[in-house]
Amino acid sequence: MIIEALIGGVAGYAIGRILDQYLSIPLILKTRWLKFKGKAHDYEGPQSVYTYWKDLLGPKFGMEEVDEKILREYHLVTFRDVIVTDFVPRAPGYYYSQDLWNDPKNALLSLGIVRVIENENTGPRRLLAINNPSEFEAHGNIEKGIPIVVSREVHKELSERLDKFGSVHVDQITATMADVATYSKYLEMVGIPATYPVVESKKNVKHVGDALPLMGNGWVVYRTRERDSFLHYRFWTGVEYHNDSLQKAKEKLEKLIPEGGWALTDFDEKIRHFRNAPLQLNEVWKYFLKLK
């Protein structure tokens, strides 16, 4: 209702643009960059799933040669030595896309993370992300990670450490490539490709270890009388002071919003940082489901 009201108002066009950006990204698994048809990439057509995962998983996850077969539905994919977090990139794959080079402004809008909790829209599955920082990069960056879908059982196995540290190191995690749209309404919102790694049993998660530092990027769209704008602030996961770091990011964002301005969006359902923001994630989900 709030969203409809916002769209219908005098500021309809402007807010519509923001919402368009907002919606087109927190569909979480929908990756706008997949639409890009460039010289090197063509993600549309029957090869899309393979191409997508080949680019994302390739060398970064130790798969120099990605066998097309293993990326099809019902096949197993094993990730080794990864960091798992419940913050998920808003636009997975953006860092590997031509979009980043084509328009950095779009890239900035697309960067950032979201954290969603289980609710009537999500069904029993949870969305996490895995990350494997590239060698010599200054830090792991959640925005460069990839989403995975896990069962309640798997989430429970990880949740204590995720609550405390925000991310956790796992020696090995084995997932089944599956069509996530069959799982829940929430996952129906998925764009292409629909095939994602799904982890059903905690037996498939081996050696949950120490926390390892991984950087997230909290973001907020705000409005003032004059303009709508966008801010982001980074925070650490995988460190003892994770929750303090997240709180600091929230405080910084609040402080950076110009006087008289207010937050339109929030990036976290677990801890609502901007309670008065009209575009809470869940509201957006509901709105989108209604459209569907």
Added chain:
Amino acid sequence: MMMRGLDPFKFGEAVRRLVTRDGPSGRERLYKKAPSNDPRNRDRDFRVSNYYLKTAVADALGCNLRCVFCWAIDHFRDYSNIKNVGTFYSPAKVANALIATAKSLNCKYLRMTEGEPTLDMNHLIVVLDNLKKMNVPYTFILETNGMILGKYPNFAKRLSEYGINLMGEPFAHVRVSIKGPTAEKFRLLTFADVSFYKLQFAALSNCLDAGVSVHPATMLDFIESKEEMETLRVSLLDVDESMVKKLEFERLFLEDYIVARLKNYGIPFEKVLEVG
């Protein structure tokens, strides 16, 4: 008419004289002690950092640029007072302190940051020689603005002589921090003259030619248009195609003092949505 910007070599030499001195066991340089408010740093000269997952970090003072967005606080950029806030370390002491931090906190990498590590090459090379002699399992990450490495290819050749470490990985890895996507942005961000912009890319070339492990990094926050992005991409392509693929995008930390500096110099750092 555009004023000529800062000359990193002249300015760097003046800074170098302030932050180094000749000691009994070689060229000494000023370093910042590890902050005592982090319990991990207790009784240590150098700190541990979350960057690169976990690194032992020596904070060297003094730089040949004056980047507006630099995370080094003004206190450590004020060269009139620099000797009062830093401590002189000999190369051997730097190497030992880095190893002590790395060993006790199980780090994989060693790093020299805060200021420009290559500002005094004599000091840096002896630090690396000391580390090499210890046959350590760590990789030393040299974070540089590329000015000196770009001008002096022999320095890259010297780095290549270190080969691999005990773990069979590169002993030294160079990360060239590209200050801005265009020469004009480089001038705005660093106060240096535009003519020095190309040295950053020369540093990448010199490392590649010498067989030194290297990658570029840049702040995504200061790239404002497609054209700027394309300029950066072409500059990296001119060096080598691999540099485009390896480019690491950094993000700005909006600490209060950095925001104040950016606003003071009118550098845009918020990305405005083009609505309506």
